Amino acid sequence: MHRVPKRKAPPHDPPETRVITPSGRRPDVLVVGAGGSGAVLAARLSEDAGCEVLLAEAGPAPRALPDFPAGLLDARLVPGAQPGHAAVRTFPALLTPGLPYAAARGRFLGGSTAVNGGYFVRARRADFDRWSAHGDIWSYDRVLPVMRALETDLDLGATALHGGDGPIPVQRTDLGHPAAAAFQAAARSLGYSDDPDKNDQGRPGFGPVPTNTAGGRRINTGVAYLLGEAAQRPNLTVLGECVVRSIVISRGRATGVVVERGGRRTVLDAGEIILCAGSLSSPHLLHLSGVGPADDLARHGIAVVHDLPAVGAALSDHPQTVVEWTPRRPMPVPSGGWLGGVLHLPSSSGGDAAGDLEILQSLVPTMGLVGGEAAAPGAPLPFLVSVQTPRTSGGLRTVSADPDVPPRIAYGYLDTGADRRRMREAVRAAAAVVATGAFGEVREGLADPEPGLLDDDGLLDAWIRARLGTSQHTCGTVPMGGAVDGHGRVHGLEGLRVADTSILPTAPLRGPAATAVLIGEVIAGAVRRGG
The missing domain is CATH 3.50.50.60 (FAD/NAD(P)-binding domain)
Structure with missing residues (x-):
């Protein structure tokens, strides 16, 4: 991609004021x-x-x-x-002190x-309840017609909840892929609700994305x-x-x-x-x-x-890590998209029933996502595991008047005991999916983390910190x-x-x-x- 040269006009050459429109109007x-x-x-x-x-x-x-x-x-x-x-x-x-990241x-x-x-998943009613404190323009009832008007729902068409034009x-993602079908069966075996329309504010559980x-x-x-x-x-x-x-x-x-x-x-x-x-x-x-x-x-x-x-x-974002599993047999390369299903479940301190833990399934190996390929034969497949509890931390500081000097960004992840506990819960929930008999139809085993880490809070905290990322939210x-x-x-x-x-x-x-x-x-x- 062509980059704009980082040229700065000299002090004696102030920028000119221009109008760049076909009409010549300001x-x-x-x-x-x-x-x-x-x-x-x-x-x-x-x-x-x-x-x-x-x-x-x-x-x-x-x-x-x-x-x-x-x-x-x-x-x-x-x-x-x-x-x-x-x-x-x-x-x-910095995701945590001493842990650099490229956002x-x-x-x-x-x-x-x-x-x-x-x-492309809508925010939850609880989110709009918080935001509407700053104006009724953000209440769920006010924004629902807007959310309908911005979409054409190719699965459900025009309804009271969804737009058609x-x-x-x-x-929504196709759950026919063997790994996605196994995820659905595993979630049901663990007692999670079916959640076929993630945009209808229903009870959270497993469904297509x-x-x-x-x-x-x-x-x-x-x-x-x-x-x-x-x-x-x-x-x-x-x-x-x-x-x-x-x-x-x-x-x-x-x-x-x-x-x-x-x-x-x-x-x-x-x-x-x-x-x-x-x-x-x-x-x-x-x-x-x-x-x-x-x-x-x-x-x-x-x-x-x-x-x-x-x-x-301050800023607000969702910490994320990856739980990987090894397929029992070669998985087909996805045709429509990289995503399979997604499971939302509440943490022990989520504060509401919206489901603040997310287990998002990738049908493309991590190696493929990073390398720009839809296939990476023999590589393990990942679950992207994140905590989406609403909270703020960290912040962004500008440290130079030079616009080419980047700001200092700190996410402030894992600052509290509650932060660390929720991440452990999310990782353990993903590992429990992999361990089910239903998921055993497609998996050879859990690739990372090693099963021995899951029962030790200290070891699991260290594993999470070493593999921590962000959802870029x-x-x-x-x-x-x-x-x-x-x-x-x-x-x-x-x-x-x-x-x-x-x-x-x-x-x-x-x-x-x-x-x-x-x-x-x-x-x-x-x-x-x-x-």
């Missing part, structure tokens, strides 16, 4: 980031022919499906798991929805919202390879952004700025623009524009309440909103991709209503 709205929320916002706002919309994406922004690399569309692959992938940007982070985010039209696993196709795929193709938000009729709108301009460096704020109002494109620094002026750069880049951009914890920013040479301590003060870095209101408006500033998963005070009880799309829809509706 944009009414400038959206930063064409990912899970930004592509949605730009598409929805530009449905109003009188609203001039400019969308700036740091990565490539093709305007036709044939221009997308095949690997970004193949639902059997997870580009974000492949080290060095051209459509991915990584952020250095992957999409840098292509569609953002992280172009490189993630295609898991929205831009995002939703298709709703995905934003159709016929084996991942449909990211750029494809779904921007490549059809929206691409022909004269009032929508999409700029690819356009890296936003900071927000221009004058007298308490955001008036534009400084960008680098083609080696040239430019100020793009607009009536309103909406950050949709993601939970790692949106707070970093605010910090670079002087919006954040004043003392900390000043300490690192950043001119303070607006003291807003909640920006980057970061939220809460620009939270509603502390930093923005329920409509995404940044406290104390005019003309500036944030509309991505960074505004969720806590990550939902399920992966947030579907919620990122919902955020784009909800905030677009608020903007159009003048809210």
Whole structure:
């Protein structure tokens, strides 16, 4: 992938102010980031022919499906798991003190929805109950019609709970694969409920995974919202390879952004700025623009524009590890996607019945996910085991006024005894699935962890820490309440909103991709209503 050169304009050569729209008009709205929320916002706002919309994406922004690399569309692959992938940007982070990690985010039209696993599961009612404290706009009853409108459910069609003509196709994984069928039988033998529709708020248990795929193709938000009729709108301009460096704020109002494109620094002026750069880049951009914890920013040479301590003060994400099992016989290569079934169950301290532990089945070996291949003969198959209890920890600090210096990101995983206990419960639950007679139809044995570790808390804690990862579900870095209101408006500033998963005070009880799309829809509706 072509990278924008890291050229900085000399001090005597200030950036010029330009309007880059076909009409020559100053944009009414400038959206930063064409990912899970930004592509949605730009598409929805530009449905109003009188609203001039400019969308700036740091990565490539093709305007036709044939221009997308095949690997970004193949639902059997997870580009974000492949080290060095051209459509991915990584952020250095610490999962625990002394445990480094590279957090992957999409840098292509569609953002992280172009490189993630295609898991498209709605948040739970309990999540909306928490978020609606910041405005009834987030109550489950208010968002249900929006969730229906954004999807076409290819399995269930249009119902009181599901949509039949929205831009995002939703298709559940096929449980006919031998490993998926064995997982289903094992879950039933352990007494877990059938949960055939993960998006209906029913009792959690085992079921297929709703995905934003159709016929084996991942449909990211750029494809779904921007490549059809929206691409022909004269009032929508999409700029690819356009890296936003900071927000221009004058007298308490955001008036534009400084960008680098083609080696040239430019100020793009607009009536309103909406950050949709993601939970790692949106707070970093605010910090670079002087919006954040004043003392900390000043300490690192950043001119303070607006003291807003909640920006980057904490984050919310889901710790994850991998439990692997060895097949008894060669497993068929999956045809429609990499995912099998998923089991949700409550931890001993989950606090509600929504099921805060997740065991997600991969039909592709870890070696294949990392190597970009749907098959890796002879390799063990993984369960991705995560704890999705809503909580915050860690945070994001900007340590330089230079935008090329990455922020310091700490996840703060496994900080408490409860954190460690829930991870042990999740690993043991996955191992119990593998140990059932029903799963014995396909498995030779448990590959990792070794069975002897499972009964010793200390040994299992050490095993988890050594293999710890993250679900890449970061939220809460620009939270509603502390930093923005329920409509995404940044406290104390005019003309500036944030509309991505960074505004969720806590990550939902399920992966947030579907919620990122919902955020784009909800905030677009608020903007159009003048809210």
